[in-house]
Amino acid sequence: MSTVSENKTSLNDVPPGGAPPADPGRWRALALLGVLQFMLVLDITIVNVALPKIETSLGFTQSGLAWVVSAYVLMAGGFLLLGGRLADVFGRRRILLLGTGLFMLASAVCGAAVNPGMLVAGRFGQGLGEALAAPAALGLIALLFTDSKERTKALGIWGGLTGIGGITGYILSGIFTTYLSWRVIFYINVPVALMLLVVVPRIVTETRMIRDRSHRLDFTGALLATAGLIGIVYGLLEAASHAWGSTRVMVPLIAGIVLLVVTVVVESRSSEPLIPLQFFANRTRTVANVTALLFMAAFIPYSFLLTLFEQQVLGYSPLQSGLSYLPLGVAIGMGIGMSTGLTPKIGVKAISAVSFIGAGVGLFLTSMITPDSSYLGGLLPGMIILGFFAGATMPAMTNAALHNVTGQDSGLASGVQTTMQQVGSALGLATLVTLAVRIAGDRLADGIAPATAVTDGFVMSFRIGTVLLVLAGILVALLLERGVAAEPQPAEVHS
Template identity: 35%
Template sequence: MSNANHGRTGLVLLACCVGQLLVVLDGTIMNVALPSIESALSFDANSLQWVINAYLIPTAGLLLLAGRMADLFSRRGFFLAGIALFTVASLAGGFAQDATQLIIARAGQGVGVALMSPATLTVLGTTFTEPAQRAKAFGLWGAAGGSGGAIGVLAGGVVTEWLSWRWVMLLNVPVGIALFIVAAISITPSAVQAGPRKLDILGAVSVTIGIAALVFGIAQGEREGWGSPVSLISFAVAVVGIAVFLYDQAKIASAPLVPLNVFRNRSIVAANISMFCVGAAMASTFYFLTLLMQFVLGYSPLVTGLSYLPLSVAIFLGAGMVAPQTSKLGGRFTLLSGLVAGVIGLGWLSFVDSRATFVADLLGPSLLFGVGVGMVLGTVANLATAALPSSQQGLASGLLTTGQALGGAAGLAVLVAVANFSGGESRVPEQMASGYANAFLGTAVLLVIAALAAAAMPKVSRDASDESAPEPVVAHI
């Protein structure tokens, strides 16, 4: 590889990793700032949740569609459009003068993220095709995404306490501008297949409505009760939307958004089950660990954020250093090793009580969980995208990121119910700690399910560069 080409691919890797970092970071950084936002913009108790929901719902609902559209039209274009929209929405949110303006800005961020997130994987998968380079690239992508959640908690605490909640959004602006420039310079236009590029409109609309309604129903059920009218209506809409989508894919669409035969591939199925469970485990662990440190152990938001530093470093090391080395023994070995480490870490956390100290009771489990999750994230993404031809890289990425988003929403809702049932709603530290401990145990069970799925994965996955039939190239877009 020439120096010029090596430099270009290095910039591509940087752009994809920073893009994924922003995607995950912005999903958690707002949580710490919510009390300040509520006071500054006069939110009421019911509307404050929309600062989070307005971001999550369009993100989850549009990921699958955006991934497939990137395949059909332009991966580079969708990446750049996502960065641009996310940056503009962040600027608008930083200067929001009332609750409505902030919620609209958060929705804009969510749409931008939906365009950007699958593209980070598709660009990586089509740029790095040599196995060793590919493993390293996906490892660093996993490190960026995995550590983003922990960095978000830290950054949210620091920025809110030292500056203002507005800077939680405004800091995205210079990063977004720099990222847009780097991506525009380094990412080359993608080659496309000959023939018409049809978009399955019925499938696109039905799956977007179905997934968005599902995430909204889960969020409302967690806050208002699973039997509330809003939750029940949302779940009914989700069932209808997803049913219409599946029927369309199987019977109607001539060019389906998600060809159902991809699920005959064991690597695709195993990778998506694993990512769903890992997404649920990460969202739940960050949530309950934050509550444990603040409500039971009495840490301030700033100290809580700083306490996530070892976890962030562990995720980065697991994804960026350990996984590329163990990948020489096979992707399945790396996946299973990481999941086992995560299960041990969460099992250790399930023994926590109100007398816990950071060094004795939280540091070790955080490091084990961090290294394990770091090993898993990039490896799952690598295996899932390598299992499909380059013309379906966006589809693979959309499936994977949608599964992670749905896992985070559904897993957290279920485990909140588990924690509350066993004392998490109490204001007595001992009872709260007991509830959170049970939630950590439930999270460990999720990773056990992921490990069972990973064990069913074929030992050898076809690399993305090993195409059985090269695609005819007719244009560059």
């Protein structure tokens, strides 16, 4: 296999108004970066089906068990923006390799965990590894593919892996948990990451912006934002078992909100903010990122709660529950294919608006479940519709999130988008899962049968998720610019 030598230059060396030549190894690079993305996204959902086994094995409390999921998405979401800027400044390939190595070590810690604290610490480490690797990888794609049509295809593949990787996590978790051990879901990352660490430097070229030594990186903003999000999510999760006015709920919620306000104040006064305010001056990018948050706030709780419904109400085994998501993955793939082909012809706006609302219809159908629902008649119709239209939103909105992004800020733009996805996942889980638990508790207190009470909680959460998806579609229809295509512009020349 031929290799591509490292290019120490950056887009800053491209003449103004020009475009860098296409990298001859771009498709091989995309294949490797796709493997990385698949592995990272997989670890958001792969633990879900295995949670009961993990709880028994390590002695988790039920409230503590939620952090096995939340630790990952919170750390990833909180530091992705910093990761994107680190990639822009120090080199996207270099930061990608650093993040991949950290992810590998943290995965080994998770697999070897002997107590709850060790596993949660490992999950925080995995999230930090993603925060470094994911924006660097997406930034590389935006720069490797200089032709707009090729870039649309590449970003479509990338966006599709986000959805398919999440669904595959449930299937693999069911298989590994049933036939091997829950520890395998973490150990499987080690050989994959090792392969990437060896092969990526031989295929992927280095790119970075020129950085003056006087520039600084905003670690303070990242720490404040992450701490604030952790406080809010902790408070919301505590509300599942404590009154809203209790100190266990209000103290972390108020502290989290205060920290986020402080973050905004600090960032507005910083000469080198984590996110320059002018980044959001582009209406299309702003809409794309807001809808990414709304989408994940509905989609991730859907899959989380549906898994609980299948195992706790319908009595599915872990393997049955994992395999039940296979049609969802197929539907997502079909939606991605349709969107990738039609977006260049009819535009991001039309595809996204219809797809968000269509996904809402699918989630609403799922909210019609009862304790006696069958898989074919009760779960599958909504799953297929939701999956198809959810898949259709992915490549289209990835293009919108990178609309008119300069080459030097491609890592930042991809970091903002992925941050919104992770923050949406964490807030959606904390809010909708808490809502489902509280409704079930109220129904049980009224003397309703347990299966019906639990189902009522899931139904209400699914319907709120429906509202979020429809709202995303309305925002796109009203606010997204026409003729959107992701075409990162050459970076400015710095003297």
